[in-house]
Amino acid sequence: MIQTESRMPTAEGVRAATAAVAAILPPTPLLPVEIGGVKAWVKADNLQPIGSFKIRGAWWRLSSLTAEERASGVVAVSSGNHAQGVAWSARRLGIKATIVMPHNAPEVKLANTRALGAEVVLYQRPGEDRDAVAARLIEQNGGTLVHAFGDPWVIEGQGSAAIEIAAQLGRAPSRIVACCGGGGLTAGLSLGAPDSAVHPVEPVGWDMVGQSLAAGRIVPAAPDAPKTICDALQPLATKLINLAVLQGRSEPGVAVTDAEVRAAQRFAFANLRLVVEPGGAAALAAALAGKVPVDEDTVIMLTGGNADPAAFAATIAGDG
């Protein structure tokens, strides 16, 4: 059993992570957007070097490793964006990275992860337990697990977006609407923006953070959970470390449909000239569908832009 929840993430940790991220990554643009006649903002983290916010948490985690830990390498489990964040950071720090990815991850994410120099180990989704695959690798070869969301450094690193947003806006946003998978980003934002309402947005049927928040305990995904185009937002369950941070801090979860996500991708294409992948468009989908309040101090996070070309083409041509 690998222990990833060695400590709780803190607001102080988010501030330290923000400084570490700022030292290596320029702030992503905060761009104006009009939603139903209301002017608001989008935080374009799809413009990060790896095309997603995941670079924040991965960089903070890996740059916080001891020399001894770095020498043993890192192992991560990811559908693709965390994979690229870990691979990018590992290459920069000279650390060996092994990433466990689903066999049906988007080709672009598999290719990008390999191009960044990481070793990719595939597992069957659904079916195989990806955490077990990672645990076996670590038992065999050693290394530090860099969990995609259930890790205090990763949570703090993702939270750097909140402090970056406040600096760009010149004040705390009224609310931050965020795409949510396992809850690493929303937990980080909740710590980094204590005066803002943080809304986690998940795919219908995969709203495991929203359901867990409502139940007050971890609710796993149903074995017969519906398909979703949001490949980045399909964790089997959130983790206690995420729920502990979110409980009492986060707004209730919101769930969006595939059709709403596609409409958001088309909106970003036509009005923002940005490429947003399905999982990266969930927060915008909720705002456009009127499922979260929007005012002039609202920030909607665009969390990823690693879109499969064929699927994106079908979506913007209107037949996807």
Next chain:
Amino acid sequence: MIQTESRMPTAEGVRAATAAVAAILPPTPLLPVEIGGVKAWVKADNLQPIGSFKIRGAWWRLSSLTAEERASGVVAVSSGNHAQGVAWSARRLGIKATIVMPHNAPEVKLANTRALGAEVVLYQRPGEDRDAVAARLIEQNGGTLVHAFGDPWVIEGQGSAAIEIAAQLGRAPSRIVACCGGGGLTAGLSLGAPDSAVHPVEPVGWDMVGQSLAAGRIVPAAPDAPKTICDALQPLATKLINLAVLQGRSEPGVAVTDAEVRAAQRFAFANLRLVVEPGGAAALAAALAGKVPVDEDTVIMLTGGNADPAAFAATIAGDG
């Protein structure tokens, strides 16, 4: 005969335009890009509110009009992006705008221009003389012509990008690679960045600025000029005011093929997560094709992002 070339644009005018633009538009992002292993920069003017750099020149021209001129309205001729810049600025300043556009302009540009409150008058392309249509409108109804490139204020306004880039980079770029239609942007950049090499990039067969620079006189487009997907870069000829600025300041012109432009659009989609229209991708196409030098202080301008969805889908799916 309408006189648009009433004075020459100046470097001082570019500085004044930069202040006027900065007062109303936040700087567009300067983003890192890697071209053939060399790190360089893209200036993402496709992220302007109207999706193109044309908002710069239009704003400086319209905000410089006298109260009397404002009351009479403005008339512009444009394939779509200048149209939106003029319409956006006119609405903000409470000026009536009439825009002469080709009947076969991309639907997205016609729709956006009308949505911004401008009256659109269509002409046949090829065939009708669009400048004559505009002249007739002004004879009948009055108003000030806002030429898309042959106007000193428009040139100065476009040049604001150069000063914005230098401020973001912290120094003068070694070179700026710019998509070029009539030469308004490249003329403005040449004035605003006197210490940088400015490279105009045009579609093959429509390189009227490059040919005019080489010939030392205005060379009009051939009647049998080939088709190009760069709808924004098809002026019938540059104007004397542009050539006078560019001669002795600009680098020689570079011409790119449709295939090179599509490859640049795909590169921007996959690596930058940005939507770039064909005419907005010409400079990037030249850099990727090795037709201009690229070093770490090179800035490549992405000038527009108003892409037709069906055409963009075909391009990124690889069958366009």
